[in-house]
Amino acid sequence: xxxxxxxxxxxxxxxxxxxxxxxxxxxxxxxxxxxxxxxxxxxxxxxxxxxxxxxxxxxxxxxxxxxxxxxxxxxxxxxxxxxxxxxxxxxxxxxxxxxxxxxxxxxxxxxxxxxxxxxxxxxxxxxxxxxxxxxxxxxxxxxxxxxxxxxxxxxxxxxxxxxxxxxxxxxxxxxxxxxxxxxxxxxxxxxxxxxxxxxxxxxxxxxxxxxxxxxxxxxxxxxxxxxxxxxxxxxxxxxxxxxxxxxxxxxxxxxxxxxxxxxxxxxxxxxxxxxxxxxxxxxxxxxxxxxxxxxxxxxxxxxxxxxxxxxxxxxxxxxxxxxxxxxxxxxxxxxxxxxxxxxxxxxxxxxxxxxxxxxxxxxxxxxxxxxxxxxxxxxxxxxxxxxxxxxxxxxxxxxxxxxxxxxxxxxxxxxxxxxxxxxxxxxxxxxxxxxxxxxxxxxxxxxxxxxxxxxxxxxxxxxxxxxxxx
Amino acid sequence: xxxxxxxxxxxxxxxxxxxxxxxxxxxxxxxxxxxxxxxxxxxxxxxxxxxxxxxxxxxxxxxxxxxxxxxxxxxxxxxxxxxxxxxxxxxxxxxxxxxxxxxxxxxxxxxxxxxxxxxxxxxxxxxxxxxxxxxxxxxxxxxxxxxxxxxxxxxxxxxxxxxxxxxxxxxxxxxxxxxxxxxxxxxxxxxxxxxxxxxxxxxxxxxxxxxxxxxxxxxxxxxxxxxxxxxxxxxxxxxxxxxxxxxxxxxxxxxxxxxxxxxxxxxxxxxxxxxxxxxxxxxxxxxxxxxxxxxxxxxxxxxxxxxxxxxxxxxxxxxxxxxxxxxxxxxxxxxxxxxxxxxxxxxxxxxxxxxxxxxxxxxxxxxxxxxxxxxxxxxxxxxxxxxxxxxxxxxxxxxxxxxxxxxxxxxxxxxxxxxxxxxxxxxxxxxxxxxxxxxxxxxxxxxxxx
Numbered sequence: 011x012x013x014x015x016x017x018x019x020x021x022x023x024x025x026x027x028x029x030x031x032x033x034x035x036x037x038x039x040x041x042x043x044x045x046x047x048x049x050x051x052x053x054x055x056x057x058x059x060x061x062x063x064x065x066x067x068x069x070x071x072x073x074x075x076x077x078x079x080x081x082x083x084x085x086x087x088x089x090x091x092x093x094x095x096x097x098x099x100x101x102x103x104x105x106x107x108x109x110x111x112x113x114x115x116x117x118x119x120x121x122x123x124x125x126x127x128x129x130x131x132x133x134x135x136x137x138x139x140x141x142x143x144x145x146x147x148x149x150x151x152x153x154x155x156x157x158x159x160x161x162x163x164x165x166x167x168x169x170x171x172x173x174x175x176x177x178x179x180x181x182x183x184x185x186x187x188x189x190x191x192x193x194x195x196x197x198x199x200x201x202x203x204x205x206x207x208x209x210x211x212x213x214x215x216x217x218x219x220x221x222x223x224x225x226x227x228x229x230x231x232x233x234x235x236x237x238x239x240x241x242x243x244x245x246x247x248x249x250x251x252x253x254x255x256x257x258x259x260x261x262x263x264x265x266x267x268x269x270x271x272x273x274x275x276x277x278x279x280x281x282x283x284x285x286x287x288x289x290x291x292x293x294x295x296x297x298x299x300x301x302x303x304x305x306x307x308x309x310x311x312x313x314x315x316x317x318x319x320x321x322x323x324x325x326x327x328x329x330x331x332x333x334x335x336x337x338x339x340x341x342x343x344x345x346x347x348x349x350x351x352x353x354x355x356x357x358x359x360x361x362x363x364x365x366x367x368x369x370x371x372x373x374x375x376x377x378x379x380x381x382x383x384x385x386x387x388x389x390x391x392x393x394x395x396x397x398x399x400x401x402x403x404x405x406x407x408x409x410x411x412x413x414x415x416x417x418x419x420x421x422x423x424x425x426x427x428x429x430x431x432x433x434x435x436x437x438x439x440x441x442x443x444x445x446x447x448x449x450x451x452x453x454x455x456x457x458x459x460x461x462x463x464x465x466x467x468x469x470x471x472x473x474x475x476x477x478x479x480x
Numbered sequence: 481x482x483x484x485x486x487x488x489x490x491x492x493x494x495x496x497x498x499x500x501x502x503x504x505x506x507x508x509x510x511x512x513x514x515x516x517x518x519x520x521x522x523x524x525x526x527x528x529x530x531x532x533x534x535x536x537x538x539x540x541x542x543x544x545x546x547x548x549x550x551x552x553x554x555x556x557x558x559x560x561x562x563x564x565x566x567x568x569x570x571x572x573x574x575x576x577x578x579x580x581x582x583x584x585x586x587x588x589x590x591x592x593x594x595x596x597x598x599x600x601x602x603x604x605x606x607x608x609x610x611x612x613x614x615x616x617x618x619x620x621x622x623x624x625x626x627x628x629x630x631x632x633x634x635x636x637x638x639x640x641x642x643x644x645x646x647x648x649x650x651x652x653x654x655x656x657x658x659x660x661x662x663x664x665x666x667x668x669x670x671x672x673x674x675x676x677x678x679x680x681x682x683x684x685x686x687x688x689x690x691x692x693x694x695x696x697x698x699x700x701x702x703x704x705x706x707x708x709x710x711x712x713x714x715x716x717x718x719x720x721x722x723x724x725x726x727x728x729x730x731x732x733x734x735x736x737x738x739x740x741x742x743x744x745x746x747x748x749x750x751x752x753x754x755x756x757x758x759x760x761x762x763x764x765x766x767x768x769x770x771x772x773x774x775x776x777x778x779x780x781x782x783x784x785x786x787x788x789x790x791x792x793x794x795x796x797x798x799x800x801x802x803x804x805x806x807x808x809x810x811x812x813x814x815x816x817x818x819x820x821x822x823x824x825x826x827x828x829x830x831x832x833x834x835x836x837x838x839x840x841x842x843x844x845x846x847x848x849x850x851x852x853x854x855x856x857x858x859x860x861x862x863x864x865x866x867x868x869x870x871x872x873x874x875x876x877x878x879x880x881x882x883x884x885x886x887x888x889x890x891x892x893x894x895x896x897x898x899x900x901x902x903x904x905x906x907x908x909x910x911x912x913x914x915x916x917x918x919x920x921x922x923x924x925x926x927x928x929x930x
Contacts, residue, residue: 140845143845143850144845144846147839147844150888163888166888167881167885170884171881174876174877178873181857182857182866182873185854185857185861188858189858213866
């Protein structure tokens with residue numbers, strides 16, 4: 011049995027080591043420590059999958075039932091896969107990108123790593139909130155310090171102010187739950203939800219909805235997304251879209267579907283309609299983008315809107331689909347952002363119309379690019395397909411309007427194929443004649459990501475089995 | 481050990497210092513330094529005696545539920561702030577010691593006073609000593625700040641005593657324990673006027689005008705005292721009067737309190753975000769902290785008062801940290817928001833503690849400020865003020881904005897790899913930094929009181 015506390019202790023050791031060896035740049039540099047720490051955590055997670063996990067709990071103040079307790083809930087494991095494994099390839103991208111102040115960057119990186127794992131496994135709401143805030147704070151500094159110089163500070167501030175509002179409403183939900191159930195412990199709250207009056211349930215649900223709509227994000231609270239995704243360094247964008255935006259979905263499933271299921275089922279039609287509107291609206295917005303990074307940012311939001319549709323239908327099938335889609339989307343969007351960064355490094359631009367014919371110069375990159383885009387489009391056999399399928403099957407059963415979102419998928423096919431056509435095919439420009447293909451490290455990283463994409467696509471049952479308790 | 485209480489120790493200490501100074505002057509001795517050590521020793525001794533034996537308990541003054549904790553943290557902060565002031569290179573006059581000790585004595589007396597007269601006298605003692613403290617910074621506009629403080633302070637004292645007299649007219653007594661609420665018009669007017677009088681001390685809007693100017697013109701270490709201990713005393717007096725003495729749980733009082741608190745919080749948040757000078761920004765943020773403590777008092781439940789007391793502790797310690805850290809920056813001429821880039825270069829430890837103090841003021845976990853806000857929200861929720869909490873969230877957003885505008889500009893990152901910028905760090909700065917570290921540790925350790 012692997013105790014959950016080890017998943018937190020190992021990154022903590024990494025943070026301490028980073029602080030201790032901050033001046034050693036040769037043997038034990040910050041990125042080596044971060045890499046080793048994360049691999050060790052991932053191995054621990056794998057061992058835990060085989061031998062099972064054990065819960066952990068230390069009571070801090072028994073009077074208010076505030077304890078540092080870690081336990082798995084019904085959706086922990088798939089998200090834990092995302093949280094432990096995904097930052098490793100992102101780190102390898104960051105290695106090339108981050109040149110200054112490495113020490114602080116990897117310190118913040120490990121803090122995000124630790125806190126995201128902490129959010130997924132904590133079963134006490136105060137501990138949950140603590141880790142949640144820590145992740146936001148650390149990411150704020152990554153966005154505003156290492157981002158695009160002109161806009162990063164403004165974008166970081168926008169990110170912080172928006173997500174801070176979401177955090178506060180989440181805190182309000184927790185306090186309301188505490189007032190009416192007398193506990194911060196998730197299991198205790200689950201068993202005493204009947205004590206919560208119905209108007210409080212509705213109030214809490216609306217507050218939670220604000221959090222989720224900011225974090226995922228959903229129209230009309232998505233204003234911060236384009237700025238912060240675009241201005242932050244690519245590794246920060248990967249963290250934001252691959253891991254951090256999943257926190258919103260996680261909270262929505264855990265609290266919205268887990269605790270306030272009655273409210274969710276009563277409100278499912280307007281919520282699904284909101285999700286559908288967001289999906290189509292964002293698909294249109296993304297179609298108009300010329301810039302690859304911006305386009306990927308919007309497309310990332312499109313998939314989160316599908317997740318929103320899935321969860322708000324309140325049916326297990328669709329919720330399972332949402333979890334699968336979130337996990338697979340984490341891997342796919344990381345791969346795509348990675349490729350966009352490589353293209354930017356080699357061609358000096360994010361605009362796909364300025365590159366063409368790169369297929370002949372970089373066949374391996376073209377292969378991974380196509381794989382990523384086809385996976386994103388939901389081609390059967392790749393990882394988005396089972397998720398999207400389950401979401402549509404589940405949500406169609408309760409509201410036919412969810413099928414309108416398929417129109418959004420058609421639009422995304424259109425813009426994705428346009429990107430492929432403009433960048434890979436056509437006449438090779440002279441100034442791009444000398445671009446190099448990917449090096450070995452990059453191939454290894456992308457293969458690692460593709461492995462998970464294909465694995466989930468071929469055997470979605472491994473995730474579905476884990477979610478059996480739903 | 482009946483008489484070994486903080487207040488007695490401080491009082492005897494003040495007399496002792498006056499006596500020793502008199503003897504010293506008549507002997508024509510030149511050394512003044514040891515006087516400061518005596519002052520520090522007196523403060524330490526009073527802190528220890530509070531922890532061991534509690535407060536003074538005689539006629540007009542009595543111990544209540546929270547008073548030991550409150551005097552404890554007040555003395556703790558005052559001691560550290562005093563050590564910080566001491567570590568300056570230049571010589572201090574003995575008047576500073578006396579004024580400082582009198583201010584501390586006044587603040588601790590406010591906490592335990594159980595009669596309107598003793599409350600008024602304690603606040604007066606605190607205020608008069610503070611005017612002197614503000615003026616002791618011989619900078620260009622110290623006089624302006626002190627005069628502004630003095631004139632508003634006197635007006636507020638007059639208002640306070642007017643309110644007290646109206647209450648006496650209604651109730652026929654001034655003792656907190658025998659007061660009872662009556663529906664007699666002068667009495668109700670008196671209650672409102674007392675709010676105004678105490679509001680001056682605790683910088684509630686609309687009685688806050690003096691605060692930014694006074695804070696700015698006085699020395700930052702003195703500001704640290706005024707904005708933490710002295711303001712805490714004002715808020716504690718409000719708690720004492722309105723929770724323990726006057727049983728006025730009418731909807732009128734609650735509405736009045738909540739509207740004052742909301743106006744305080746919002747106005748200060750918006751004014752803070754347009755400030756250019758860091759110190760004025762900190763001053764407005766300190767005003768908004770008072771608003772938060774006051775809103776939690778406004779619900780007039782035990783939970784609310786618990787939250788208010790804890791929050792006063794939380795913001796007092798955080799305010800002391802940011803103003804003391806800012807004192808180090810001020811010496812290096814970092815005055816405007818655009819200079820914040822230099823902060824890290826000025827002092828590493830000061831900038832990190834400043835950062836943590838700001839996080840606590842902004843209410844981010846795991847600092848003490850977060851737990852303070854948590855308790856306040858809990859108190860408001862359990863009394864059913866859900867819309868007010870939602871309103872508070874918006875003000876917190878504004879405050880997040882201005883705090884992080886400073887923090888993001890600090891660029892802690894810039895300095896890290898520029899090793900050894902050949903800066904001579906003076907011994908006194910090391911000492912100051914040590915004080916800041918102690919305070920920051922207290923910031924985290926204080927969570928156990930939650």
